[in-house]
Amino acid sequence: MSIGKFEILCKDAKSNARKGLLTTGHGDIRTPVFMPVGTRGSVKGLTPEMVKDIGSQIILANTYHMYLRPGIDVVEQLGGLHKLMAWDAPILTDSGGYQVFSLSTLNRIGDDGVEFASHIDGQRIYLDPAIATDAQNRLGADIIMAFDECAPYPCERERLVSATERSIRWAKICKDSHKNDLQLLFAIVQGGIDLELRSYCADKLVEIGFPGYAMGGLSVGEGFDNMIRTTAHTVRHLPEDKPRYLMGVGMPADLIAGVREGIDMFDCVLPTRNGRNASAFTEEGPIKLRNSVYTTDIRPLEEGCGCYCCRNFSRGTLRHFFNVGEMLGPTLVSIHNITFLQRIMDKIHKNIDNNTFSEWSEEKLKKYAAC
Ligand SMILES: CC#C[C@H]1NC(N)=Nc2cc3[nH]c(NC)nc3cc21
Numbered sequence: 001m002s003i004g005k006f007e008i009l010c011k012d013a014k015s016n017a018r019k020g021l022l023t024t025g026h027g028d029i030r031t032p033v034f035m036p037v038g039t040r041g042s043v044k045g046l047t048p049e050m051v052k053d054i055g056s057q058i059i060l061a062n063t064y065h066m067y068l069r070p071g072i073d074v075v076e077q078l079g080g081l082h083k084l085m086a087w088d089a090p091i092l093t094d095s096g097g098y099q100v101f102s103l104s105t106l107n108r109i110g111d112d113g114v115e116f117a118s119h120i121d122g123q124r125i126y127l128d129p130a131i132a133t134d135a136q137n138r139l140g141a142d143i144i145m146a147f148d149e150c151a152p153y154p155c156e157r158e159r160l161v162s163a164t165e166r167s168i169r170w171a172k173i174c175k176d177s178h179k180n181d182l183q184l185l186f187a188i189v190q191g192g193i194d195l196e197l198r199s200y201c202a203d204k205l206v207e208i209g210f211p212g213y214a215m216g217g218l219s220v221g222e223g224f225d226n227m228i229r230t231t232a233h234t235v236r237h238l239p240e241d242k243p244r245y246l247m248g249v250g251m252p253a254d255l256i257a258g259v260r261e262g263i264d265m266f267d268c269v270l271p272t273r274n275g276r277n278a279s280a281f282t283e284e285g286p287i288k289l290r291n292s293v294y295t296t297d298i299r300p301l302e303e304g305c306g307c308y309c310c311r312n313f314s315r316g317t318l319r320h321f322f323n324v325g326e327m328l329g330p331t332l333v334s335i336h337n338i339t340f341l342q343r344i345m346d347k348i349h350k351n352i353d354n355n356t357f358s359e360w361s362e363e364k365l366k367k368y369a370a371c
Pocket residue numbers: 094095096097098099145146147148149150151188190215216217218219220247248249
C-alpha cells in the first residue's frame with residue numbers, strides 16, 4: 001500500500017476540475033471529497049454509522065481541542081483517535097494553528113511558538129510546530145496539518161507577511177519533526193487575498209516538499225469572487241500530482257467553484273452548525289425551520305433527497321422538534337445537510353466522468369447565486 005500516492009483518474013477538458021484517488025493508512029479517498037467536521041472527536045449529533053451511511057469517506061478532528069480535552073495521553077490510552085471516534089476510515093486532524101488564533105486568548109506569539117490561555121479554563125499552554133506535529137503523530141490521524149500562524153482577516157500587510165513567513169518556517173520544522181510515515185503531513189499556504197504573497201508562500205512550501213497542500217485564510221469574509229480568484233491563482237503554484245485542500249470551505253456554490261479551480265478536498269462546519277440551528281440546505285436555498293410557515297408543512301426538506309431525515313420526517317415535524325427542543329431535530333437536519341453536500345460531490349464526480357462538468361457547474365452556480 002503506497003501511502004500518499006495520489007492518482008489523477010479523470011480531468012475535465014474545460015476547467016481544472018479533476019477526479020483523484022488518494023491512498024492513506026486507513027484506505028483510499030476518492031476526490032473531490034467533502035469532509036464532515038468532528039472537532040472534539042464526534043461529528044456533533046451524529047453517530048459514526050450515520051456519517052458512514054451518508055457516504056462520507058473521511059472526517060476531521062482537531063488537535064487543539066483534543067490537546068485541551070481529554071489530552072493526547074488519554075486519547076492514546078483509549079486506543080488512539082480512530083478507536084475513540086469509532087471510525088475505521090481516514091481521519092484528518094487540523095494542527096491547532098487556526099484554533100489557537102481564533103478561540104484562545106493569545107499571550108505570546110514568538111518565532112518559536114505560541115503561548116495562550118485555554119478558552120476552557122484559562123490554563124496557560126505553549127504550542128509550537130514540533131509539539132503540534134508530535135501530538136498529531138500520537139493521535140494517529142491519516143492526514144495531519146502543519147502548525148501555522150493564522151493572521152486575522154483583514155489585517156495590515158506587514159502582519160500578513162510576517163505570519164506567512166513564520167508559517168513557512170514552521171512548516172519546515174513540522175516536516176523535520178514528523179516521524180510517522182503512515183501519516184501524510186500537508187502544508188498550509190497562507191497569504192490572505194494577496195496574490196503575490198500566495199505565490200511566494202506556495203513556491204516556498206513546494207520547495208520544502210509535502211504530500212499535499214492546503215490553502216488557509218479564505219472564506220473569512222473576503223467574498224466569493226476574492227476566494228475563487230485567490231484559489232485559482234494559488235493552484236497554479238501547486239503541483240498537479242498532489243492533493244489540494246481548501247480549508248473551512250464551504251457552502252454548495254463554494255464546493256462547485258473550488259472543484260472547477262482544481263481543489264480536491266474540502267471541510268466545513270456549516271452543514272452541522274446550520275443543522276443545529278434549524279437551517280436546512282435545499283436546491284431552492286436554505287430554509288429556516290423555526291419559521292411558523294412550516295408548522296403544518298407535510299413535505300420533506302427536499303423532494304427526492306432520499307436521506308434518512310427526508311425519508312421519515314416532514315418539515316412540520318422538524319419545526320416541532322426545534323420548537324420544543326427535541327435532540328432529534330439537530331441530528332436530522334445535520335444528516336440532511338451533510339447528505340446535501342455529499343450529493344453535490346457525487347454529481348461533481350458523475351459530471352467529470354461524463355465530461356459535462358463545465359456546463360453543469362455553470363448552471364448550478366447560476367442557480368445557487370440566485371437563491
Ligand atoms: C490563515 C489560515 C489558516 C488555516 N490554518 C489551519 N491550521 N486551519 C485552518 C482551519 C480553517 N477553517 C476555516 N474556516 C473558514 N478557515 C481555516 C483556515 C485554517
